[in-house]
Amino acid sequence: MSTASWNTNWSKNFFSPNYYAGVANNYALMPLAVPEQTTDRTKMFTLIPQLAQSWDINDTARTVTIHLRTDAKWDNGQPVTSKDLMDWFLLSAVNAQQIFQQDIQNLSAPSTHEFIVTFNANVANINERGYIAAMTPIPDSVYGKLMPAGLQKDVLTYTALQNTNPAAAAKSPSYQVIKQVLQKLQAFEPSTFVGDGPFRIVRTTTAESQLVKSKTFYGAAKIHPSGVSMVNTLSSSISNGIFPKLLSHRVDWYNGSAPATIFDRWKHASDAGYATAPNDIQFELYFNNRRYPFSMVQVRQAIAYVIDRKTLLDEEGGGSTVSKWVRYPYGMTESVGPIWITKAQLQSLNPYTHNPTKAAELLTSLHFVRKSGHWIMPNGKPFTTTVIAPSSPTDAVVAAKTAASMLTAFGISATASAIDTTGYTQKIEKGDFDIEWNTGMGGNLQPVCGIDTALGAPNNFGGAPLYTGDPGIGFGPEAVVPGLGKVNIPNTVADQCQHTNAGPRLAELAWDWAQLVNQQLPYLSYGDNYLVDYYSTSHYNNWPPKDNSLWPETGLYSASALVMMMEQGYIRPRG
Amino acid sequence: MLSYIVRRVVVSIVTVYVVISLSFVLVRLMPGNAMDVLFNQLLKQGGLTTQQIYQKIKFLYGLEPHAPLWQQYVQYISNASRGDFGQSILTPGESVLHVILQALPWTIFSVAISLLLSFFIGIAAGTVMAAYRKRFSGKIITVVSTLLSAVPNYLIALLLILLLADLHPIFPSGGAYSSTVAPGWSLPFVASVISHVLLPVATYVITAFGAWALAMKGSVTTTLGADYIRAAESRGLRQQRILQTYIGRNAMLPMVTALALSLGGLFGGSVFIETIFSYPGIGYYLIQAVNSRDYPIMMGCFILITVAVVCANFVVDLLYPLVDPRVVRAWGDRAAKVSRAEKDEVSATVGSGAGGTT
Numbered sequence: 001m002s003t004a005s006w007n008t009n010w011s012k013n014f015f016s017p018n019y020y021a022g023v024a025n026n027y028a029l030m031p032l033a034v035p036e037q038t039t040d041r042t043k044m045f046t047l048i049p050q051l052a053q054s055w056d057i058n059d060t061a062r063t064v065t066i067h068l069r070t071d072a073k074w075d076n077g078q079p080v081t082s083k084d085l086m087d088w089f090l091l092s093a094v095n096a097q098q099i100f101q102q103d104i105q106n107l108s109a110p111s112t113h114e115f116i117v118t119f120n121a122n123v124a125n126i127n128e129r130g131y132i133a134a135m136t137p138i139p140d141s142v143y144g145k146l147m148p149a150g151l152q153k154d155v156l157t158y159t160a161l162q163n164t165n166p167a168a169a170a171k172s173p174s175y176q177v178i179k180q181v182l183q184k185l186q187a188f189e190p191s192t193f194v195g196d197g198p199f200r201i202v203r204t205t206t207a208e209s210q211l212v213k214s215k216t217f218y219g220a221a222k223i224h225p226s227g228v229s230m231v232n233t234l235s236s237s238i239s240n241g242i243f244p245k246l247l248s249h250r251v252d253w254y255n256g257s258a259p260a261t262i263f264d265r266w267k268h269a270s271d272a273g274y275a276t277a278p279n280d281i282q283f284e285l286y287f288n289n290r291r292y293p294f295s296m297v298q299v300r301q302a303i304a305y306v307i308d309r310k311t312l313l314d315e316e317g318g319g320s321t322v323s324k325w326v327r328y329p330y331g332m333t334e335s336v337g338p339i340w341i342t343k344a345q346l347q348s349l350n351p352y353t354h355n356p357t358k359a360a361e362l363l364t365s366l367h368f369v370r371k372s373g374h375w376i377m378p379n380g381k382p383f384t385t386t387v388i389a390p391s392s393p394t395d396a397v398v399a400a401k402t403a404a405s406m407l408t409a410f411g412i413s414a415t416a417s418a419i420d421t422t423g424y425t426q427k428i429e430k431g432d433f434d435i436e437w438n439t440g441m442g443g444n445l446q447p448v449c450g451i452d453t454a455l456g457a458p459n460n461f462g463g464a465p466l467y468t469g470d471p472g473i474g475f476g477p478e479a480v481v482p483g484l485g486k487v488n489i490p491n492t493v494a495d496q497c498q499h500t501n502a503g504p505r506l507a508e509l510a511w512d513w514a515q516l517v518n519q520q521l522p523y524l525s526y527g528d529n530y531l532v533d534y535y536s537t538s539h540y541n542n543w544p545p546k547d548n549s550l551w552p553e554t555g556l557y558s559a560s561a562l563v564m565m566m567e568q569g570y571i572r573p574r575g
Numbered sequence: 576m577l578s579y580i581v582r583r584v585v586v587s588i589v590t591v592y593v594v595i596s597l598s599f600v601l602v603r604l605m606p607g608n609a610m611d612v613l614f615n616q617l618l619k620q621g622g623l624t625t626q627q628i629y630q631k632i633k634f635l636y637g638l639e640p641h642a643p644l645w646q647q648y649v650q651y652i653s654n655a656s657r658g659d660f661g662q663s664i665l666t667p668g669e670s671v672l673h674v675i676l677q678a679l680p681w682t683i684f685s686v687a688i689s690l691l692l693s694f695f696i697g698i699a700a701g702t703v704m705a706a707y708r709k710r711f712s713g714k715i716i717t718v719v720s721t722l723l724s725a726v727p728n729y730l731i732a733l734l735l736i737l738l739l740a741d742l743h744p745i746f747p748s749g750g751a752y753s754s755t756v757a758p759g760w761s762l763p764f765v766a767s768v769i770s771h772v773l774l775p776v777a778t779y780v781i782t783a784f785g786a787w788a789l790a791m792k793g794s795v796t797t798t799l800g801a802d803y804i805r806a807a808e809s810r811g812l813r814q815q816r817i818l819q820t821y822i823g824r825n826a827m828l829p830m831v832t833a834l835a836l837s838l839g840g841l842f843g844g845s846v847f848i849e850t851i852f853s854y855p856g857i858g859y860y861l862i863q864a865v866n867s868r869d870y871p872i873m874m875g876c877f878i879l880i881t882v883a884v885v886c887a888n889f890v891v892d893l894l895y896p897l898v899d900p901r902v903v904r905a906w907g908d909r910a911a912k913v914s915r916a917e918k919d920e921v922s923a924t925v926g927s928g929a930g931g932t933t
Contacts (some may be wrong), residue, residue: 011666017613018666187668203757206853207750229754232853244741422607422868425614 001225001252001540001571010204012193014138015095015185023209023230025136026559028195032066032085032135034560036553037445039339044445044502047132048564051080051196055132062105062121064132068113073216074139074196082109083144084137089117090147091138093155094181103131106156120163122499139194146184154178198223198563207232224572225540249538255531255558257395260319263532271538275546276322276530277555278335280443283313283323283527284454285387285403286428286436290474293377294434298362300521303435304329304352305359306410307403309526316399322530327351329521330514331451333443333528340447340510349518356410375411384413388427389437391418396437403435429462431471442525443556447510449497454523456494475522482519483512531555542572583892587885594881595655595874599648602873609664612867655878661871663864671875674860679842679879681751682849682856685772686841689779694834696780697787698827704788705795705826706818716788724785729847732778736851739774746774749853775852779845790833794826801825832891839887843880 011018014029025031032052035045051072056065072080086109106118117131154174161169169175193201198219199211212227214220231242231251243262245251249271258266266272285307287294294300310325317323324334328349330341338346360370367378375383385407389400400416407414419427427433438459444450453459460472476489484492493513500506517523533554535543544550544565553561565571654661660671700716707713723731740748747753752767798804799822807817842857849858857876864872 016666189668203754205750205752205754206855206859207747208754210754232749244737248741248744250744420607420866422612422866423605424607425612426607 001228010206012190012201013185013188014136014143015091016189020204020209022559023201023204023211024193024195026197026557026563027199027211027228028193028197028201028214029136029138030072030195030197031133031560032068032137033132034553034557034564035130035133035445036549037335037556040502041339041504041507042502044506045130045133050560051137052132052135062119064117064119066115066117066132066135068115068137069218070113071218072196073218074141075194075200075214075216076139076141077216078139078141079112080137080196081112081140082115083112083140085109085115085135086152087140087143087147088136088138090151090155091143091181091185093159094151094178094185104156104159107152137196139196142190142194143188146181146188148177148181151177151181198566199228202227219567222569223566224569225566226573246534246536249536251534252536252538252540253562254534255554255562257317257323257529258532258534260317260321263322264319266534271536273535273537273543275533275535275551275554277533277552278333278443279529279531279555280333280336280441280445280450281439281529282326282331282333282442282450282525283316283399283529284438284440284442284523284525286438286454286459286473286523287521288431288433288435288474289476289522290431290471291434292379293366293383295474296366297520298366300524301350301352302359302362303407303412304521304524305355305362306412307406307524307526308354309352309524310354312399312402312406313527315402316395316527318398322532324528324530326525326527329518329525331440331442331454331517331523331525332447332510332514333450335528336443336445336447336450337510337514340507341514345511345514349514352524359410370411373411374413382413383411385434386415386417387435387437388417388419388424388433390421390424392421400437403437428459429470429472431474438523439529440523440525443528445556446497446500446506448493448500448506448513451513451517452493452497454517456490456497460490460522462490473522475520479516479520481512482515483508531558533558537574539574540571541574542570544568544570580893583889587889590885591878591881592652595652595878596648598874598877598881599651600644602868602870603644605868607868609868609870612869613665651874655874660875660878663872664869665867666869671871674872675857675875675879678855678857678860681854682842682858684768685775685849685854685856686779686845687838688772689776689783689845690834690837690841692776693780693783694787694830694837697784698791698830700784700788701791701793702795702818702823702826704792705799706822708792708796717792720785720788722785723781724783724789726782727847728778728782728845729851731781732774732848732851735774735778747771748774749851751855771854775845775848775854778848778852787830787833791826791830794829795822798822798826832895835891835894836884836887839884840880842883843876 010020012024013019014024030051033047033049033055036048038044038046040046051069052066053069054067056067057063058065066082066085068080068082068085070079074080086107089104089107103119103122104117105120106116108116108118110116154177158169158172158174158178161172161174195201195214196217198214198217200214202210202212204210209230209232210227211230213223213225217223231245242251242254243258246254246258247262247265247269255277263274266274285303287300287303289295289300309329313321313323313325326334328346328351330337330346330349332341363370363375363383368383369376377383387400387404387407389396391397397416397418400418404414404416424436428436428438440450440454442450444453454473455475457472460475461477462470462472477491478486479489480486481489481492496509500509517525531554533551537543548565550561550565550568553564562571651661658672660675663669663671663674666674697720700720704713704717704720708717736748739746747770749771751771752758752764753771756764756767758764804817804821807821812821843861845856846858846862848854849856850862853859857879860872861876863869864876
């Protein structure tokens with residue numbers, strides 16, 4: 001079976017920044033569980049069991065007890081055990097650290113298929129923390145040799161000390177042990193990839209990856225494709241030509257964005273099926289809130305009235321697009337926002353319907369003057385601006401150009417500028433821009449976390465190691481948030497993202513931030529990204545029906561959704 | 576001759592040093608840095624919040640080196656002179672040398688074949704263009720060569736992929752070999768390597784042979800006007816013999832020089848072609864390093880290209896006299912003339928000095 005993968009990395013080391021997650025995760029390496037979005041306000045998501053057969057949560061004792069499947073095996077035939085999960089926790093601590101500093105108090109493996117995590121008292125509603133979904137056992141046969149005896153004690157000792165006395169923690173013997181393990185882990189490159197998933201990775205080149213069906217997978221009987229061949233779509237995304245391969249049915253499944261022309265051709269092609277799925281990304285225009293005149297909320301609002309968000313999204317998509325334009329810009333997508341924001345609340349927000357007259361009134365109220373079709377600022381200078389975008393993807397460049405032309409037509413002389421990705425990131429973090437194209441995670445299942453991607457570090461008064469103190473989009477750092485009063489914006493939104501769980505309080509906070517974003521417009525959301533699942537029935541049929549809940553799942557967890565389809569017996573070779 | 580060689584060696588070393596130094600400074604003036612790229616990579620991987628990612632980057636890599644630039648420079652030059660080009664920033668634990676040694680065989684393989692093919696095709700075409708420049712065939716070849724040498728190679732690459740890999744899937748569109756074949760000295764692997772290199776080679780040849788052809792045409796045309804050609808014709812020698820022995824050999828001399836110099840450049844690979852075809856050569860990794868601001872990898876590639884070009888120049892300078900003995904005689908004559916002129920000048924000076932002044 002041939003699919004497409006958004007992946008350019010190549011390392012078999014799970015902890016490497018170059019780990020080929022797109023190839024390995026879910027196909028060859030199983031998580032304990034996969035999140036599924038829910039509209040239940042008492043939960044952010046439900047969990048579909050994978051390697052974990054079940055779990056028990058004890059809020060009083062602050063524990064989560066994982067019961068692993070007893071029939072799960074690694075490619076080398078060894079069983080998946082709680083030791084493999086312990087390895088993941090310990091090496092994650094060595095590698096990332098932050099995970100453990102605030103939340104974990106203890107780890108234990110009382111039996112080969114039972115694992116207990118004890119959380120600190122400040123972690124509320126631990127089933128909401130997403131740990132179960134994030135846990136991924138790694139083979140002890142591969143990674144065990146990197147860990148000295150006693151590493152668990154060192155990790156727990158260090159993290160406990162880090163919470164109370166970071167300076168002492170950095171000098172402790174435990175920290176020295178962790179550093180040594182980290183150096184080994186950084187340099188480690190396994191010769192083969194040992195997984196426990198339905199497929200086994202045979203080979204990866206710069207252009208494609210080859211996986212074959214794993215005989216040791218616990219659900220192998222239900223998996224019908226004999227293998228998966230993945231096309232690397234990102235390494236040379238122009239020329240590898242995923243779309244010609246798709247249209248000629250040399251790719252059986254592709255989940256992603258495509259120009260409207262390709263989508264239209266696919267809809268009319270034979271042996272072609274598709275389903276759409278909401279993604280967690282919103283397309284946004286960020287203002288530099290520290291730079292005159294964008295520091296004035298009326299100017300930002302005026303621009304919101306000038307930008308026709310529907311047209312902008314259509315132009316970006318090359319015509320009609322499955323993505324949906326944002327009717328009410330408040331920082332959350334249509335698939336997440338209505339769960340936390342009531343209809344009445346939503347309708348009380350400002351839709352900023354395209355209205356150049358209203359935009360002109362706002363500018364005039366600030367003593368901007370229009371002369372010969374061009375706006376002049378109160379300081380006497382012409383109102384000019386630049387909309388920057390990364391040079392890839394090209395959609396971003398098109399969006400920047402379209403926005404610039406809309407502003408120019410209104411009388412604000414605007415140009416679009418495409419910058420290479422790395423240079424573009426630096427400009428944003430240093431606050432060296434007027435308006436920038438970007439994406440935010442307004443579709444994050446925890447709505448405040450979606451706001452955090454825009455208003456938290458590093459986008460806003462970032463905590464980035466290299467740009468500490470630089471303003472990013474420069475909103476705040478202190479501002480009045482409805483319902484919260486005057487707060488430090490990046491710190492508060494980050495804290496609430498980390499420590500607020502599902503329930504009435506999250507709904508209140510979501511509404512508070514929604515009002516802020518809608519009224520103050522630190523950024524303007526204009527499109528909710530939807531992905532399309534293109535699937536071919538040339539070689540495989542028995543795809544799930546269109547109303548199957550796994551299709552929307554592909555918007556957020558594409559690979560795991562595809563694997564779950566196979567686990568449920570869907571996707572069979574034709575004939 | 577010895578002093579000439581020594582001079583050339585010194586100049587070569589100085590050239591390499593200057594290029595390395597300039598590269599060291601210039602790459603660090605580029606906006607952006609490896610930490611930003613790493614951040615985006617980790618963000619795409621998922622599973623960590625932005626705060627966690629920053630903590631991780633800080634823990635793994637520390638902040639930007641605090642040492643002043645000149646100290647970093649001195650350290651780098653010192654290490655490089657001992658063959659230590661550092662480690663990749665974005666692939667911790669992987670040495671620059673390892674990355675280059677992995678990529679180099681693919682580059683040498685593809686670009687060497689491409690270069691030699693385009694050279695020989697270009698030579699043949701250029702000779703025809705010059706010899707039959709008044710005929711229709713000569714004119715057609717001239718127009719085609721001129722047009723193709725002006726077309727960007729990435730455009731040809733995209734067209735070839737569209738026509739021969741996508742619309743008509745005759746060749747693979749990318750990679751160095753198929754992921755279905757185990758690497759090794761086996762027929763399936765060799766066949767896979769060959770099938771994967773054909774389109775990149777075709778791209779290179781199509782866009783490069785025109786330049787060789789035009790250069791050869793110029794060289795042949797110049798040779799055609801030489802007196803010894805007229806003398807050979809007036810002696811009644813066959814046209815074929817004149818073309819091969821008199822015109823061909825003399826016209827080839829500058830082309831051989833150019834080929835030798837080009838061989839030095841082949842170590843840089845073809846950035847566009849390798850990127851478009853995902854061909855894992857030096858050019859492919861250089862582009863990745865530039866995009867991700869992986870300074871050590873960038874510097875390693877620049878050093879490789881510089882040393883290769885300088886060495887190629889040096890070797891050509893040494894070997895050219897073997898190809899064209901007239902160069903040695905001319906050099907000898909020139910040296911003798913200089914020596915005589917110097918002697919005369921000294922004699923005149925001594926004479927006037929001895930005579931004294933009034």
